[in-house]
Amino acid sequence: MAKKSKTAFVCNECGADYTKWAGQCNACGAWNSLSEVRLGPAHTDSRAANFTDAQAGYAGAAGQGKVQKLSEIDLSELPRIPTNASELDRVLGGGLVPGSVVLIGGHPGAGKSTVLLQTLCHLSQKLPALYVTGEESLQQVAMRAKRLGLPADHLQMLSETNVEQICLTAGEVKPKVMVVDSIQVMHMAEVQSAPGSVAQVRESAAYLTRFAKQTGTALILVGHVTKDGTLAGPKVLEHIIDCSIMLEGSHDSRFRTLRAHKNRFGAVNELGVFAMTEQGLKEVSNPSAIFLQRADEIAAGSVVTSVWEGTRPLLVELQALVDDSSLGNPRRVAVGLDQNRLNMLLAVLHRHGGVLVGDQDVFINVVGGVKVMETSADLTLLMAVVSSFRNRTLDRDLMIFGEVGLAGEIRPVPSGQERLREAAKHGFRKAIVPAANRLKTDIEGMQVIPVKSLSEALNALDMA
Structure with a gap:
């Protein structure tokens, strides 16, 4: 007589097992994530269960149950x-x-x-x-x-x-x-x-x-x-x-x-x-050279920033378009950036920068399809918004980076020196950076303007 197959319910989000279905997973809190699975018999094929050790003495092989002290473990890295x-x-x-x-x-x-x-x-x-x-x-x-x-x-x-x-x-x-x-x-x-x-x-x-x-x-x-x-x-x-x-x-x-x-x-x-x-x-x-293929005539709202990706800086162009809204609730669209952070930064711009765009549609785009995951593009985003709102073009050789706090202060970002050197290598001659990221050693041909607040940054660009 054939044995009745056993079933279980597994959460698609976290992998937790349950004996019966439930609307919510108790482990991760996800709703409607449990799926029924059938449990097969225990695996008995010894040929498939025991694999041939192709590399004898492999340091990371499973099944080595020898207990070792942490100080006695061989720290020699496996050859990649x-x-x-x-x-x-x-x-x-x-x-x-x-x-x-x-x-x-x-x-x-x-x-x-x-x-x-x-x-x-x-x-x-x-x-x-x-x-x-x-x-x-x-x-x-x-x-x-x-x-x-x-x-x-x-x-x-x-x-x-x-x-x-x-x-x-x-x-x-x-x-x-x-x-x-x-x-x-x-x-x-x-x-x-x-x-x-x-x-x-x-x-x-x-x-x-x-x-x-x-x-x-x-x-x-x-x-x-x-x-x-x-x-x-x-x-x-x-x-x-x-x-x-x-x-x-x-x-x-x-x-x-x-x-x-x-x-x-x-x-x-x-x-x-x-x-x-x-x-x-x-x-x-050299991805920075590709993402910086800008037009001969730079339009208002276009600014270059330097983001840190893993172990290297990457220069990308950030564009903003601010236009009169015909809707009761103006639109906020961010492509390549966090939508919620855009709304927060626009509120900071109004409170500490004196620029009101509450009745304007604001569109933000990172050129090249790059997704900016860090906060170093905050100051760049606001300067691009003000540039488009005032319809004033920024210098082609200008680069901006810095994190903006809720109090309007400009906070430093990691690896500021490397970002500036990368910008200088691609021909940028002017940079607006947080005061804590000012140069320790001068870079030839690079003018660095340190700022401590959002109002200082607006004054540096004469857009206050």
């Missing part, structure tokens, strides 16, 4: 695997770490499969690499590689969606780097649910992660995103992996940005920039 793409290495923290699991996500057509195929084709020239495709046929991948002119004589390919079979094949091939495209189509025979469900994604990712840790294989998983741009699948998926990166970029732009949201082996919020060409994704070594 360079990917032959400096922008990707920058985001990863210097390259792939053996035994690490990287999850890369992005919208359809962003270039996830393209950049990984390029990377593995070049890596396969120096070490064994395996590309597992579950969404495309081998012929489709081969056609893309031929179109991009990639070296395809050493890369090993596998078309499979069964996770156990993938790990058994990889145990025989013993690759140093393996890509699984994508985790949403993978499945395990023991889990009685459809591929892409919460249970399948969670168990497949855990199984592949265990294989990577025990064999020292650098594993890269491709993940889908939801309509709001977040990674699809249970939230526990982001806790399993070591590094989570997102490939972003609009369909009407040829530039793609690669940003790390979680990285156990490097800096978070590191940014890599790529350009989509006929030969695939090409890395952009």
Whole structure:
């Protein structure tokens, strides 16, 4: 007599398990996030459960239960695997770490499969690499590689969606780097649910992660995103992996940005920039030069700022448009910036700057599709708004950065010296910065104006 399958309810947001359905998850507080999953029998296939240790003595292998004192742990860092793409290495923290699991996500057509195929084709020239495709046929991948002119004589390919079979094949091939495209189509025979469900994604990712840790294989998983741009699948998926990166970029732009949201082996919020060409994704070594391709005649409301992305400064152009509103409730639109922070800064501008734009529509845009996540663009945003409101053009060689407080004070930002040097390298000769970020050593040809309050900044531009 067949045994009745057991069921459980798993939260899509945090991964918490429940024996019965509830409207709200008690662990994270999310509503309508519990999904029913069927629990399969315990795993008994010893061939798939015990992987071959491809790299004997791998320092990060799971299952080493020896107790050690913290002071006795070997601090020698594992040798990283360079990917032959400096922008990707920058985001990863210097390259792939053996035994690490990287999850890369992005919208359809962003270039996830393209950049990984390029990377593995070049890596396969120096070490064994395996590309597992579950969404495309081998012929489709081969056609893309031929179109991009990639070296395809050493890369090993596998078309499979069964996770156990993938790990058994990889145990025989013993690759140093393996890509699984994508985790949403993978499945395990023991889990009685459809591929892409919460249970399948969670168990497949855990199984592949265990294989990577025990064999020292650098594993890269491709993940889908939801309509709001977040990674699809249970939230526990982001806790399993070591590094989570997102490939972003609009369909009407040829530039793609690669940003790390979680990285156990490097800096978070590191940014890599790529350009989509006929030969695939090409890395952009100097992104500031691309984002600063301004018009010959600068219009009112255009200002350049310097944002800090990971370990380097990035110069971007911020544009503002202030116009009379025909609505009872004027619009506030921010593209590339936080909408709530825009509303707050406009209130500070009125209270401490004496500029009222409450009856005006205010539109803010960061040129190039870059998303500014830090507060160093506060002063730049307000100066752009005043420039558009007064219809006065600012100097082409002017750069502004600084955080604005609720009391109208200009607060310092980190790495101010590096931001100024980056601006001077691109031809900027004048900068308005917080007083605490004034230069310790003069930069030739750069005039730095330190300000302590919003009113001082407006006076420096003669727009009070």
